Amino acid sequence: MSQGEHRNPVESFLRMDRMPHIWCPGCGIGIVVNCFVRALLKSKIDVDSVSVVSGIGCTGRIAGYFKVDSFHTTHGRPIPFATGLKTARPDMNIVVLSGEGDLIAIGGNHFIHAARRNVDIKVICVNNFTYAMTGGQVGPTAPLHSIATTAPYGSHERPFNLPFLAESSGATYVARWTTYHVRQLTKAMVDVLNKPGFCFVEAIAPCPTIYQRRNRMGDGLEMMRFYREHSRIANGADTRSLDIEMGGEIVVGKFIDRDRPTYLEAMDEELSKRLGNRYVPYPTGVKR
Amino acid sequence: MVAGKGNMAAKKYRGEVFINRDRCKGCGFCVEFCPTHVLTLDREFNTRGYHPPVVVDADACTGCDLCGLYCPDFAIHGWRVPVQSDGAGE
Ligand code: SF4
Numbered sequence: 030m031s032q033g034e035h036r037n038p039v040e041s042f043l044r045m046d047r048m049p050h051i052w053c054p055g056c057g058i059g060i061v062v063n064c065f066v067r068a069l070l071k072s073k074i075d076v077d078s079v080s081v082v083s084g085i086g087c088t089g090r091i092a093g094y095f096k097v098d099s100f101h102t103t104h105g106r107p108i109p110f111a112t113g114l115k116t117a118r119p120d121m122n123i124v125v126l127s128g129e130g131d132l133i134a135i136g137g138n139h140f141i142h143a144a145r146r147n148v149d150i151k152v153i154c155v156n157n158f159t160y161a162m163t164g165g166q167v168g169p170t171a172p173l174h175s176i177a178t179t180a181p182y183g184s185h186e187r188p189f190n191l192p193f194l195a196e197s198s199g200a201t202y203v204a205r206w207t208t209y210h211v212r213q214l215t216k217a218m219v220d221v222l223n224k225p226g227f228c229f230v231e232a233i234a235p236c237p238t239i240y241q242r243r244n245r246m247g248d249g250l251e252m253m254r255f256y257r258e259h260s261r262i263a264n265g266a267d268t269r270s271l272d273i274e275m276g277g278e279i280v281v282g283k284f285i286d287r288d289r290p291t292y293l294e295a296m297d298e299e300l301s302k303r304l305g306n307r308y309v310p311y312p313t314g315v316k317r
Numbered sequence: 318m319v320a321g322k323g324n325m326a327a328k329k330y331r332g333e334v335f336i337n338r339d340r341c342k343g344c345g346f347c348v349e350f351c352p353t354h355v356l357t358l359d360r361e362f363n364t365r366g367y368h369p370p371v372v373v374d375a376d377a378c379t380g381c382d383l384c385g386l387y388c389p390d391f392a393i394h395g396w397r398v399p400v401q402s403d404g405a406g407e
């Protein structure tokens with residue numbers, strides 16, 4: 030049983046010289062990394078065509094650890110960076126891996142507009158219900174009544190329901206899993222790597238150090254057990270029904286899988302119609 | 318024919334698991350979610366002060382790699398090794 034016989038598959042995809050990573054014991058972000066690496070292997074995608082883009086936060090560290098073309102952007106800006114990258118290099122597979130504070134609050138406007146335009150990028154959002162790296166302020170998905178540093182008596186803000194937000198903004202693929210659902214989460218990542226358009230996967234993950242400690246929810250393992258006992262798989266469920274309450278059921282599954290022209294395809298179609306052969310179509314061939 | 322745990326003689330593979338003791342942060346996910354209960358947390362500490370997993374039932378490992386998927390610290394993983402189909406591989 031020596032590792033020489035068989036290497037952990039993640040090691041070929043990560044900058045192992047930067048390990049150990051900064052994530053706390055029992056943090057769920059590493060599980061999302063595991064699933065993403067297995068999805069890259071399963072999808073048989075050309076790894077040289079993949080670029081990982083992250084913003085700021087605990088999850089935002091992912092870009093720095095990945096040994097592919099990766100970029101660690103400023104706070105909230107992985108989606109505009111990814112949009113630019115996709116426009117300049119339409120042959121590449123662009124994956125945004127970041128947290129909900131970065132993507133949905135600070136970068137929330139970018140999120141809805143990239144989904145509206147159907148930019149061909151894959152957004153994997155680790156949702157741990159708080160701004161973990163900055164000390165636990167109320168985030169855009171923090172459940173009603175949850176305790177945060179900026180809400181010591183409980184939050185009174187209505188949180189976003191991310192699958193509903195993604196669907197109504199125009200995403201072509203929408204799924205939610207927790208880090209307990211490792212096989213399904215991997216499958217969802219394989220799906221989106223093979224699907225054109227703006228695809229969204231929410232990965233609910235434990236944050237024992239900040240979110241759970243303040244809310245007396247135990248350690249990482251206790252949260253994983255909670256996911257096992259309180260999740261309900263409902264593929265195709267109406268995304269309006271996916272609100273998450275403190276201590277309540279978490280509905281997971283694949284909710285949306287639809288097709289519509291991507292941003293660049295729509296541009297080609299519109300301009301070809303207007304300009305006829307005076308228009309040179311955009312080179313959109315992606316290596317999938 | 319061995320009629321023991323998992324009926325290994327009838328299988329085309331056996332499972333192996335590798336633990337990188339000093340990379341572990343002792344979260345216990347691998348122990349909890351291994352479907353065949355191969356692991357337990359060691360009473361001893363690793364060099365970083367955490368209790369890493371140890372194998373308590375190697376024969377029960379199916380090489381499913383769920384431990385590898387669950388480990389947030391990339392400290393454990395499983396894989397499958399082919400065995401001879403005539404049953405002499407064990
Ligand atoms: S603070 Fe929370 S999200 Fe950040 S590494 Fe620790 S457990 Fe993970």
Ligand code: SF4
Nearest residue numbers: 351379381382384395
């Ligand atoms: S590979 Fe599967 S059976 Fe073997 S220790 Fe890991 S989880 Fe358990």
Ligand code: SF4
Nearest residue numbers: 341342344345347388
């Ligand atoms: S899952 Fe990884 S970090 Fe957690 S106890 Fe097992 S080997 Fe250690």
